[in-house]
Amino acid sequence: SLPVIIGPTCVGKTDFSVELALSCDSEVICCDSRQVYIGMNIGTAKTPHYIQQIITHHLIDVVYPDEEFNAQLWATRAEKSIKEILKKNRRPLIVCGTGLYLSALTNGFFSLPEITKEKKKEIEFNINEIEKQSSMYDYLKKIDKESASRINPNDKYRIKRAIEIYLLTGRSASYHRKKTKQKKKESVCYIGLTMDRKELYRRINQRVDNMVTNGFVEEVEHLLSLGYDEYLTAFQAPGYNELIQFSRGNLSLQDAISETKKRTRNYAKRQFTWFSKLKGVSWFDVSLGRAQPCQG
Numbered sequence: 017s018l019p020v021i022i023g024p025t026c027v028g029k030t031d032f033s034v035e036l037a038l039s040c041d042s043e044v045i046c047c048d049s050r051q052v053y054i055g056m057n058i059g060t061a062k063t064p065h066y067i068q069q070i071i072t073h074h075l076i077d078v079v080y081p082d083e084e085f086n087a088q089l090w091a092t093r094a095e096k097s098i099k100e101i102l103k104k105n106r107r108p109l110i111v112c113g114t115g116l117y118l119s120a121l122t123n124g125f126f127s128l129p130e131i132t133k134e135k136k137k138e139i140e141f142n143i144n145e146i147e148k149q150s151s152m153y154d155y156l157k158k159i160d161k162e163s164a165s166r167i168n169p170n171d172k173y174r175i176k177r178a179i180e181i182y183l184l185t186g187r188s189a190s191y192h193r194k195k196t197k198q199k200k201k202e203s204v205c206y207i208g209l210t211m212d213r214k215e216l217y218r219r220i221n222q223r224v225d226n227m228v229t230n231g232f233v234e235e236v237e238h239l240l241s242l243g244y245d246e247y248l249t250a251f252q253a254p255g256y257n258e259l260i261q262f263s264r265g266n267l268s269l270q271d272a273i274s275e276t277k278k279r280t281r282n283y284a285k286r287q288f289t290w291f292s293k294l295k296g297v298s299w300f301d302v303s304l305g306r307a308q309p310c311q312g
Contacts, residue, residue, distance in 0.1 A: 023209035024284035047112035081250035091120035115290035160188035
């Protein structure tokens with residue numbers, strides 16, 4: 017079974033994975049939908065380069081912010097990385113913050129028909145028409161209640177993706193998930209890290225402050241100077257959109273920082289919810305700075 021470290025953002029997965037990887041001669045596979053983007057370093061809390069030089073990390077800095085990336089692409093690359101690591105007689109260690117990506121690896125994913133340029137234009141036109149008549153999320157609830165219940169109302173990318181699947185195939189994304197013939201691809205062993213919520217939120221607030229001190233604002237301004245569209249999916253990660261609005265003069269720095277902290281705390285809540293539904297997780301409380309098995 018593949019060891020998989022799971023837990024909310026800022027709980028200490030990176031530090032824990034470093035210790036485990038060094039003791040087990042492992043290479044780390046990063047399962048994070050934000051850290052795949054090149055140039056987005058500070059705001060996504062990527063593993064420092066000096067650690068990456070000691071322990072090989074996979075699936076960090078995979079694509080540029082304006083390139084499409086999704087759970088299926090991640091799972092395909094992860095499978096390749098796992099094989100490469102095993103060929104070297106080393107152990108893969110997955111560090112996961114994005115449950116959807118991990119699910120694509122462990123449960124498989126459904127294949128969609130190839131989309132032509134003409135069909136893509138047609139779908140885009142239909143989506144624009146939908147937006148004129150109602151909210152995208154309301155439309156999704158009508159065509160696919162199950163997917164709507166799984167997706168955060170503010171997650172524009174996943175809402176749009178679910179609608180695209182329906183418009184492309186005439187069937188809902190939840191229908192395709194149920195009908196997929198693929199069996200589980202990988203057997204995993206979950207190591208869950210948790211801590212007291214108040215302490216986690218304190219750490220999140222402190223980390224955001226540290227990010228700003230370490231150049232988060234400058235990182236965002238640099239990305240914009242490269243010509244990237246401010247509405248890219250990549251920039252929906254907590255902090256990027258807020259600091260873009262600050263750079264545009266639409267938010268004060270204090271408000272941008274406050275909103276980033278709030279969105280990050282909400283993201284951690286969603287991670288807790290997702291990971292709590294997984295079965296067979298060995299949970300460890302790291303509130304005191306060391307892993308202690310959770311009771312019950």
